Amino acid sequence: xxxxxxxxxxxxxxxxxxxxxxxxxxxxxxxxxxxxxxxxxxxxxxxxxxxxxxxxxxxxxxxxxxxxxxxxxxxxxxxxxxxxxxxxxxxxxxxxxxxxxxxxxxxxxxxxxxxxxxxxxxxxxxxxxxxxxxxxxxxxxxxxxxxxxxxxxxxxxxxxxxxxxxxxxxxxxxxxxxxxxxxxxxxxxxxxxxxxxxxxxxxxxxxxxxxxxxxxxxxxxxxxxxxxxxxxxxxxxxxxxxxxxxxxxxxxxxxxxxxxxxxxxxxxxxxxxxxxxxxxxxxxxxxxxxxxxxxxxxxxxxxxxxxxxxxxxxxxxxxxx
Amino acid sequence: xxxxxxxxxxxxxxxxxxxxxxxxxxxxxxxxxxxxxxxxxxxxxxxxxxxxxxxxxxxxxxxxxxxxxxxxxxxxxxxxxxxxxxxxxxxxxxxxxxxxxxxxxxxxxxxxxxxxxxxxxxxxxxxxxxxxxxxxxxxxxxxxxxxxxxxxxxxxxxxxxxxxxxxxxxxxxxxxxxxxxxxxxxxxxxxxxxxxxxxxxxxxxxxxxxxxxxxxxxxxxxxxxxxxxxxxxxxxxxxxxxxxxxxxxxxxxxxxxxxxxxxxxxxxxxxxxxxxxxxxxxxxxxxxxxxxxxxxxxxxxxxxxxxxxxxxxxxxxxxxx
Numbered sequence: 001x002x003x004x005x006x007x008x009x010x011x012x013x014x015x016x017x018x019x020x021x022x023x024x025x026x027x028x029x030x031x032x033x034x035x036x037x038x039x040x041x042x043x044x045x046x047x048x049x050x051x052x053x054x055x056x057x058x059x060x061x062x063x064x065x066x067x068x069x070x071x072x073x074x075x076x077x078x079x080x081x082x083x084x085x086x087x088x089x090x091x092x093x094x095x096x097x098x099x100x101x102x103x104x105x106x107x108x109x110x111x112x113x114x115x116x117x118x119x120x121x122x123x124x125x126x127x128x129x130x131x132x133x134x135x136x137x138x139x140x141x142x143x144x145x146x147x148x149x150x151x152x153x154x155x156x157x158x159x160x161x162x163x164x165x166x167x168x169x170x171x172x173x174x175x176x177x178x179x180x181x182x183x184x185x186x187x188x189x190x191x192x193x194x195x196x197x198x199x200x201x202x203x204x205x206x207x208x209x210x211x212x213x214x215x216x217x218x219x220x221x222x223x224x225x226x227x228x229x230x231x232x233x234x235x236x237x238x239x240x241x242x243x244x245x246x247x248x249x250x251x252x253x254x255x256x257x258x259x260x261x262x263x264x265x266x267x268x269x270x271x272x273x274x275x276x277x278x279x280x281x282x283x284x285x286x287x288x289x290x291x292x293x294x295x296x297x298x299x300x301x302x303x304x305x306x307x308x309x310x311x312x313x314x315x316x317x318x319x320x321x
Numbered sequence: 322x323x324x325x326x327x328x329x330x331x332x333x334x335x336x337x338x339x340x341x342x343x344x345x346x347x348x349x350x351x352x353x354x355x356x357x358x359x360x361x362x363x364x365x366x367x368x369x370x371x372x373x374x375x376x377x378x379x380x381x382x383x384x385x386x387x388x389x390x391x392x393x394x395x396x397x398x399x400x401x402x403x404x405x406x407x408x409x410x411x412x413x414x415x416x417x418x419x420x421x422x423x424x425x426x427x428x429x430x431x432x433x434x435x436x437x438x439x440x441x442x443x444x445x446x447x448x449x450x451x452x453x454x455x456x457x458x459x460x461x462x463x464x465x466x467x468x469x470x471x472x473x474x475x476x477x478x479x480x481x482x483x484x485x486x487x488x489x490x491x492x493x494x495x496x497x498x499x500x501x502x503x504x505x506x507x508x509x510x511x512x513x514x515x516x517x518x519x520x521x522x523x524x525x526x527x528x529x530x531x532x533x534x535x536x537x538x539x540x541x542x543x544x545x546x547x548x549x550x551x552x553x554x555x556x557x558x559x560x561x562x563x564x565x566x567x568x569x570x571x572x573x574x575x576x577x578x579x580x581x582x583x584x585x586x587x588x589x590x591x592x593x594x595x596x597x598x599x600x601x602x603x604x605x606x607x608x609x610x611x612x613x614x615x616x617x618x619x620x621x622x623x624x625x626x627x628x629x630x631x632x633x634x635x636x637x638x639x640x641x642x
Contacts, residue, residue: 030465032472083434087427106408106471109430113404113437114464120441121457124450132453136442143435144351150427151353 004046007315008308014054014067015047021071025118036099036111040078048316049073049174052203053182055312056196058305060186065126069185072122073178076135079115080142082108087150091226131181138177145169154234154263156256160241167208168201175204195296196309202293203313209286210319212237216270217279222321228266242281243273252276290317325367328636329629335375335388336368342392346439357420357432361399369637370394370495373524374503376633377517379626381507386447390506393443394499397456400436401463403429408471412547452502459498466490474555475584477577481562488529489522496525516617523614524634530607531640533558537591538600539641549587563602564594573597611638 005012019041026037050070057066085098086108100108116139123132149166152158179200183193215230216239230237236256247253252272255261263269273279293313300306326333340362347358371391378387406419407429421429437460444453470487473479500521504514536551537560551558557577568574573593576582584590594600614634621627 028461028465030468032468033465080434083430087430104471107468109404109408109433110464110468110471112430112434113401114461114468116434116437117457117460117464120444121454121461123441124445124453124457129445132445133442136438136445139438140349140435140442143431143438144349144354147351147353147428147431147435150425150431 002043002047004048005051007311008051008055011051011054011308015051015070017067018047018050018054018070018074019043021067022074025071025122026075026115028114032103032107033111033114036082036103036107037115039096039102040082040099040115041074042096045074047074048207049077049178052175052200052312053178055305055309056179056182056188056200057186058308059183059192059196059300060188062186066182066185068122068126069181072119072126072135073174073181075115075119075122076139077174079112079119080139082112082115084146086112087146127181127185131184134177134180138173141169141173149235152236154260156236156259156261158236158241160238163236163238163241164205167205167212171208171211172201172204175207176201192300195299199293199296199300199309199313202289202296203316206286206289206293206313207316209238209282209289210317213239213279213282213286214321216240216273216282218320228270231263231269232266234261234263238282238285239273239278240269241278242285243276243278246277246281247272248276286317290314323364323368325369326372328632329372329376332372332375332629336372336391338388339368339371339375339391339395340364342388343395346392346443347396347436349435353424353428354432354435357403357424357428358436360417360423361403361420361436362395363417366395368395369528370398370499373496373521373633374499376626376630377500377503377509377521378507379629380504380513380517380621381509383507387503387506389443389447390502393440393447393456394495394502396436396440396443397460398495400433400440401460403433403436405467407433408467448502448506452505455498455501459494462490462494470556473557475581476555477557477580477582479557479562481559484557484559484562485526488526488533492529492532493522493525496528497522513621516620520614520617520621520630520634523610523617524637527607527610527614527634528637530559530603530610531638534560534600534603534607535642537561537594537603549591552584552590553587555582555584559603559606560594560599561590562599563606564597564599567598567602568593569597607638611635 001012002015005015022041026041028034028037050073053070053073054066082099086100086105091098091101099111103111123135145166149170152162176197179196180193183196212230215227215237218227220227231240244253244256252269255269290313294310297306297310297313322333323336326336343362347362349355349358371394374391374394375387403420407421407426412419412422420432424432444456466487470491473483497518500517501514504517533551536548536558539548541548552561565574565577576590611634615631618627618631618634
């Protein structure tokens with residue numbers, strides 16, 4: 001059973017089926033694709049986006065196609081991760097070598113494309129044309145935001161506003177879509193779907209902030225990749241932005257005094273971020289988004305579905321991996 | 322007006338509209354995407370796949386959505402080219418620097434993903450669910466075939482059968498789908514659609530063979546990229562396979578006597594391929610596929626649409642760029 005979802009047995013059980021669907025849909029006679037797929041979907045992922053889609057479906061009439069759509073979103077997420085890892089040169093993904101390390105960048109780009117093709121195939125078959133178009137638009141926005149993020153690498157001009165816009169485009173909108181698709185395809189009332197869409201957005205924002213925080217303060221073994229990856233790659237994230245605002249000594253700010261910066265000693269930056277309240281600052285923002293999500297959730301119809309969603313939002317805030 | 326299609330004024334005119342749709346659909350506020358898109362769709366492309374889709378639509382009742390679907394296929398084609406160029410490290414595309422040279426590999430991967438998202442968005446909106454699923458399946462097959470092709474790089478085990486299978490998966494199926502989608506979305510009779518699908522497949526096979534031939538014998542300026550790219554990257558294509566079969570001296574074969582080969586002197590290999598009938602051998606295969614296409618076309622309903630398709634098949638066989 002999926003460890004992350006063990007407190008939500010109904011969802012955990014459904015996610016077992018989703019995993020099976022992912023394996024079936026992504027199966028290939030090509031040995032490299034087959035190996036890539038089985039490494040990516042090894043059962044250790046949280047399956048967060050599919051889980052949220054299924055939770056949102058509980059507010060209407062859940063159908064078999066929800067399992068397919070849940071699979072679709074996880075495959076999309078994985079495709080973007082494979083391409084991200086190629087782009088960022090990340091050596092590890094969930095503690096095992098990333099696809100491009102195993103198969104080379106050539107095949108990793110193609111495995112990502114293959115996954116995108118499987119995702120769209122599921123969307124075309126199981127969702128309304130409107131939701132399929134929305135999925136296409138979502139991927140467009142995610143790509144545009146990643147490109148913006150690349151342009152900001154090693155640039156000192158990053159600030160809170162830019163950061164929040166970025167994590168919205170690269171992460172929160174997928175959580176938001178998960179809730180929207182789950183609810184709308186379950187024919188939940190429109191105002192419920194709209195509230196779920198917003199709650200998904202806020203949960204996604206908090207999720208990404210915690211992710212970026214764990215890159216500074218997490219346990220590398222638990223997170224499954226080395227710490228300080230973001231700053232090594234030149235990405236300025238929220239803990240650093242928060243720490244700079246509180247940096248009394250000015251040492252941390254001095255590294256970022258020119259329009260572009262270099263990272264000679266990432267360990268020192270991590271240390272200074274932790275010493276200058278960067279972790280607490282980032283966590284405070286994650287709490288703001290989580291609380292906003294919980295206020296949205298409180299307006300949803302009373303019942304088990306609502307309780308589960310609230311529990312999930314809080315669990316994601318407190319996670320250490 | 323598109324030079325390639327000037328003998329087909331009705332198609333040329335429709336392709337002007339298709340170019341406009343491509344620009345509209347791929348427009349982005351992100352300056353890198355905007356620049357990438359305008360460089361890729363600069364009006365110099367042949368727009369072959371959209372043109373074939375529109376030709377095939379003439380066998381039924383052509384509709385406005387055919388223009389959108391034609392745009393969709395060209396965008397898909399361009400997305401695969403952008404990723405191919407990243408993968409192959411090709412410096413040029415149509416005589417101008419490839420996307421990854423202009424923007425770096427990070428952004429080129431993302432521009433390709435962006436284009437895929439736009440392609441699926443169009444498919445979701447304007448084609449039947451069945452055709453959208455087919456588009457997804459097609460991309461899956463293209464990826465699998467590219468991965469197989471990568472595995473065969475610098476391998477001497479390449480032979481005619483493997484080569485034909487490869488160009489089928491990476492090229493012919495897209496031509497085939499263009500004809501199928503054009504015809505089926507125009508509600509042409511099923512047997513007509515089926516014949517068009519086969520003719521498209523054969524035209525695509527001939528097209529790719531000529532492409533591979535031009536990599537040995539073309540005029541680099543006309544083709545828009547340096548010659549000998551395939552062999553430098555370790556890809557064994559039909560001219561080399563044909564030349565090896567006829568290589569009396571055995572010099573050419575000696576380079577490929579071990580399971581894997583290196584390419585120290587690509588110019589020498591190009592020279593030996595030309596001297597040993599590799600060009601003529603490849604052209605003969607292109608003729609076989611073109612003739613097969615023409616036999617299929619001859620069975621289609623009499624009329625202008627049929628004449629145009631035949632003319633196109635012959636034009637593609639004789640092209641020098």
